Amino acid sequence: MTFNVSWHTLLEECDDLPEEATLLTPLSQDRFRIADVQEHRIVIEFLDRDIDETRPLQRDQFETLYRRITEAADGFDLSRLPTDADPYPAVLSLHPRFEVDADAGVIHEMESPTGTQVIDEAAETDPAADEPEERTEPDVDVYGDALLLIDALERHDIAALDGLDTSALINLYTLLSDIQRNANNLRQEVSDTLLDRLHHDQPVHGQFGSVQRTSRRRRELKDEDEVLATLEEAGIDRERVLGVAPDKIDDALKVTELSESDVYDVEKREYVRKAEVDEEVKESRLQGLKDRLATSDDPEAVELREEIEELEGRIDELTEFKTGRQYHTQSGAE
Structure with a gap:
């Protein structure tokens, strides 16, 4: 889908938005409404500001944000937004294919219709909605x-x-x-x-860092008598590896057709390691x-x-x- 198509879809969504619908910027949590919809810009009105309460959001800036989102595999990091660009992802979330994940701090392009940054007006007018939910202490x-x-x-x-x-x-x-x-x-x-x-060894990113799937091999010599008997059958004199020291065993393996698993119990364990913070x-x-x-x-x-x-x-x-x-x-x- 081209940006031109997405832009006109966004304009239609803004036109269809109820006049009293209130949106919330994902970072600064500022409340605003759509004041006017024009071919090359969307004008918004902030509800909690005494100065600069109205502001035009330009089409080319939406296009830049659109490019950044579509190029990012795991969504565009909202912390990379320029100063005062917070309203752009909130308005773009009105498009059925874009969604803001405030917890992860990103905006995604989705395959199916998504939610928006529109505040639930019914919840705002309900007195019970202003009562804070009872906070529970994590049981850890x-x-x-x-x-x-x-x-x-x-x-x-x-x-x-x-x-x-x-x-x-x-x-x-x-x-x-x-x-x-x-x-x-x-x-x-x-x-x-x-x-x-995690199903591959490529880093998977979160808000604070990234992790990746990797593996660690641990090997332990089998019973000493069993190892010596196995090596003798392969033509390695018992005295040559007396004591079954790992370095001597490794030297012996190099000159025989024995495999590592013939003398070692090899365990491969999958685990997650921190890749970046x-x-x-x-x-x-x-x-x-x-x-x-x-x-x-x-x-x-x-x-x-x-x-x-x-x-x-x-x-x-x-x-x-x-x-x-x-x-x-x-x-x-x-």
Whole structure:
């Protein structure tokens, strides 16, 4: 499908849009409406701005975005949009073949009709829709430890560990140790699930990085007597490989017609390895989360801060440092 066809389809979709329909930009979360539809541009009107509330979106800019999307195998990364270009993917999502995946931070071209960035007006007018959903704490051990560690890292100067008291160091070490163990357990579960979805050795990309399917071979010598007997039958003197050292066995294999599997139990294991990490995306996303938490009066943010304080109190009790004298003094008093 050419861009010219897609452009006129988009214009028709904009024309058919109800006058009160509100769209949402995927990155800045600005609300706007379609104010006018013209042959070479689409004029939008922002609902939350006192200045520059109207803005024309040019056809050639839509064409550039269209080219970028159709050239990207896994969708166009929205973080690569130029400044103030956030409304373009929101409007393009009105086209039945383009969809914004806000969670993944990309816009895709799809084979079948897709959703749009139009806000559900019924939900906006329903008072119950404004009530925040009850937030549930993930049932994984690493979650609570991660919240505590974030709080501890914000309160202590990690660049000067020598200046921290012993109790603070013990708390940090305990949290880091628990997170390492629990995160590795969760990582393995994620890896096992992801392995079923990777069917080739090419990297598969996500928002924060990419992974790829690969394999690792591990071999272990079979029973020593069995190995020596096998080599003797092939004409290798027992004394030559006495001790069944792997390097001697490998030398013997080079001068016989024996295969590696004749003397080794060879296991090939598939696994997922980290291929790349986009630290800039991670840092940007994390900073946004921290800023929203710090300034928000939303009940969810308040609840999260209270959870951090409660979890911190619990871990302090578990890891509080006491000298031997303090411990025995308290035990004697009891």
